[in-house]
Amino acid sequence: MLEKLWETGVDVFRLNMSHGDHADKADIVTRIRAIEKKIGRPIAIMADLQGPKLRIATFANDAITLKKGQTFQLDLENTPGDDSRVYLPHSEIIDVLQPGMQVLLDDGKIRLEVTERIENGVVTRVKVGGPLSNRKGVNVPDAVLPMAALTPKDLRDLEFALDQNVDWVALSFVQRPEDVAEAKKLVAGRAGVLAKIEKPSAVERIDAIVELADAVMVARGDLALNCRWKMCPRPSARSSVRPAKWASRWWWPPKCWNP
Numbered sequence: 108m109l110e111k112l113w114e115t116g117v118d119v120f121r122l123n124m125s126h127g128d129h130a131d132k133a134d135i136v137t138r139i140r141a142i143e144k145k146i147g148r149p150i151a152i153m154a155d156l157q158g159p160k161l162r163i164a165t166f167a168n169d170a171i172t173l174k175k176g177q178t179f180q181l182d183l184e185n186t187p188g189d190d191s192r193v194y195l196p197h198s199e200i201i202d203v204l205q206p207g208m209q210v211l212l213d214d215g216k217i218r219l220e221v222t223e224r225i226e227n228g229v230v231t232r233v234k235v236g237g238p239l240s241n242r243k244g245v246n247v248p249d250a251v252l253p254m255a256a257l258t259p260k261d262l263r264d265l266e267f268a269l270d271q272n273v274d275w276v277a278l279s280f281v282q283r284p285e286d287v288a289e290a291k292k293l294v295a296g297r298a299g300v301l302a303k304i305e306k307p308s309a310v311e312r313i314d315a316i317v318e319l320a321d322a323v324m325v326a327r328g329d330l331a332l333n334c335r336w337k338m339c340p341r342p343s344a345r346s347s348v349r350p351a352k353w354a355s356r357w358w359w360p361p362k363c364w365n366p
Contacts, residue, residue, distance in 0.1 A: 109135075110142050113150060120150065122273070124264040125157040136271045151275060153301065154268035156261045158279030159254055161245040163212065164194035170240035173217060173233045181210065181219075182228025195228075195245065203250045204229045213243035215332040248333035251308045256286035257293070265290075269297050277301040277324065282308045284315035291319065305329035 109120070120139055122132050136152060143150045167187035173179055180192035183201060188194060195201060204210070210219040210231060217239055219231035256278060257265070268276060278290050281302045291300050299321035302309070309316060310330070317323060 109138055110145075113142060113146070118151060119275070120152050121277070122152065122154045122268070124154055124261075124268070129264075129267045132267070133271060136273070152271075152273045153275035153277055154264065154271075154273045154298075155277040156257070156264055156279055158256065158261065159252075159258055161197050161200065162242045163239075163245055164188065164196055165241040166193065166239075170238060172238050173236040175233055175236045177233050177236070178222070179219060179231050179233055180225075180228055181231065182225075184227065192228075193239075197245070199253050200245065200247055201228060203252060204247065205250075208247065208249040209234075211246040211248065211332065212239060215246065217243075246333060248307050251282050255289070256281060257289065262293075265293060269294065273298055275299045275301050275322065277303055279303050280305055281316060282306050283312055284319050287316055287319040303329075305333065307334045310334065 112120075120135070122135065124132075132154075139150055139152055163181070164185070165187055167189055171188070171190040173190070178191070181195040181201070181204075182192060183195065183198060184192075185194050185196070204221050204224070206221050206223055208221045210221065211217070212219065216235070216237055217233070218235035220234050221229050222232050223230045265276060276290065276294055276298050278287060278300060281287060281304065287300060287302050294300055301322040301324055302316050302320035303324050303326045304310060304313065304316070305326040307330075
């Protein structure tokens with residue numbers, strides 16, 4: 108199957124480090140390198156790191172339904188939630204939330220707006236409601252979160268990927284150029300570092316990110332989720348980097364297979 112994919116035009120095989128184990132990934136790498144040797148042409152392998160995963164906790168009845176206009180509290184109280192509140196086990200998010208900021212839940216299906224800060228939490232108003240169940244994802248498009256781009260899992264996956272001699276490492280949820288600098292220091296030239304542009308804060312600092320990264324991928328789905336389309340023109344339209352600098356960078360995606 109892998110060879111047939113290459114024959115149809117795949118030139119990069121993406122290893123999704125969010126799923127599967129290292130043994131599975133090592134087997135895929137071995138098979139790709141065997142095809143590479145057989146055809147006598149290089150095939151790129153990219154390890155796509157998971158990045159931070161932020162989630163709400165659980166509900167007493169496993170799920171609730173939020174209605175537009177109601178209030179809903181996110182807090183640090185480690186107890187099952189209900190239709191008025193839920194535990195958010197990420198104090199770094201609570202710390203940065205301010206009135207007027209947006210909070211997205213479950214891949215943006217639920218949209219909240221912070222109305223006030225309270226002790227150990229925030230009160231929000233539901234802008235877009237719907238069903239919400241246990242451990243759904245949380246996104247805060249209006250803030251730069253004080254957390255590292257590389258989690259402990261990412262560091263383990265990065266070490267594995269470099270041991271496998273992958274060609275590229277993709278960095279997820281880049282917020283600032285320092286995230287890219289940290290990854291490049293760890294990679295130390297053993298692979299190219301690709302910055303995934305998924306956050307409005309990354310768009311705001313795109314010049315500096317392009318300066319540091321070996322390649323850039325505009326992740327249109329995640330970026331659209333985090334940023335209203337009128338506020339997110341093409342990164343090149345926002346950049347003051349000289350055109351030659353942009354031209355010297357790889358812009359993703361090529362034809363790519365995701366195991």
